[in-house]
Amino acid sequence: MRLVHAADLHLDSPLRGLSRLGDTELAGTLRSATRRACENLVDAVVDHRADALVLAGDVYDGDWKDYATGAFFVRQLARLHDEGIPVFLINGNHDAESEITRSLRLPPNTHRLSVDAPETKVLDDAGLAVHGQGFARRAVVENLVPAYPDRIPGLVNVGMLHTSVQGDDRHDTYAPCRPEDLSGCGYEYFALGHVHEQREVCGGAHPAWFSGNLQGRHPQERGAKGALLVDVEPGGRAQVDPLVLDVARWELVEIDIAGYSGADEVFEAVAGELRERCAAAAPRAVVAQVTLTGAGPAAAELTDVAKVRTELELIAEQSGAVLEKVRLRARPPAEALAVDPELVAAVSASATGLAEDPERVRELAGPLDREVGRRLREAGLLDLRDDERLAALARTAEQQLLARMAGTERR
Structure with a gap:
């Protein structure tokens, strides 16, 4: 039995961070990336001769009302129908509030499991039993797994669940459960959705995996994205392999400037990292964020934000x-600050005071927020009402000022 497990397609989800890319070919590619990744998924199901596709929730993106999105998805399912490949899907938290989910008719090969109680779909000819329950509403906060049906002997049993799994505080808590709840069902495989990182939750004879999402949608969803190829037989141990299906890739390059004597060496380190990321992602486009951090003598040459960005844009290209x-979070080494130590202490104290006094920072940012705040937020550049972001800006200003002071003193 060969299955493909995918989840969190979030079709036509508005990607964040594109405003900085302008009206470029890459921005256009990213806007259609979730659809192209879905097409890659269907291609992979056919090319790998899979016996079924299981989709563990969040095909759509909340209350998105563009029926062209649903029509696109139905066309992809119809491609699998023409190939004789069944599809099993459950509603995730986003699907539960989607008008598209409730309105569109799915092809005959597609089986949507119940949202009222755990349900089992059996394909006797294929030797497959799929157990699962979808979300009737967005906020499902109870553990659904204890009510899941028993394993059916002689068949490949696959569980499906959209869940955060207890203990994962990086994601909203939906249908929380314990890893031992999942393995306790005794299924040959448990297909999970909701967490956008591909990872194993349970190993051994009864594995459970998050497939992650098909396509990173913003800079925090970095690295390769896709689905999982699962080979398994009744009572056997599943073989799970990643399928890389993304169209474009977000990457974060972090360089600690310690040990570099000047900006040129730092820039060369960035170039080396970017070349490696691009080679690994090829032929996909790479959209990169670069963070320069740490303490070192090169900090004094990295204080001009516009100049550094221009250099890095050329290197990226x-x-x-x-x-x-x-x-820019680099700072000079402590021994480089030969200026008045009381002045250094005063700068640091002021920055700390601002970072720990959100009301004062909001007061200072107020005039700018009233003038351009909305445009900054809509462009995805900066939220002047975000206390955490403003505190980080205060710390960045401290580091850049200290670096300038160190550079001035050396000259």
């Missing part, structure tokens, strides 16, 4: 990437 964002 030469490496085959597009630069989306630059963060």
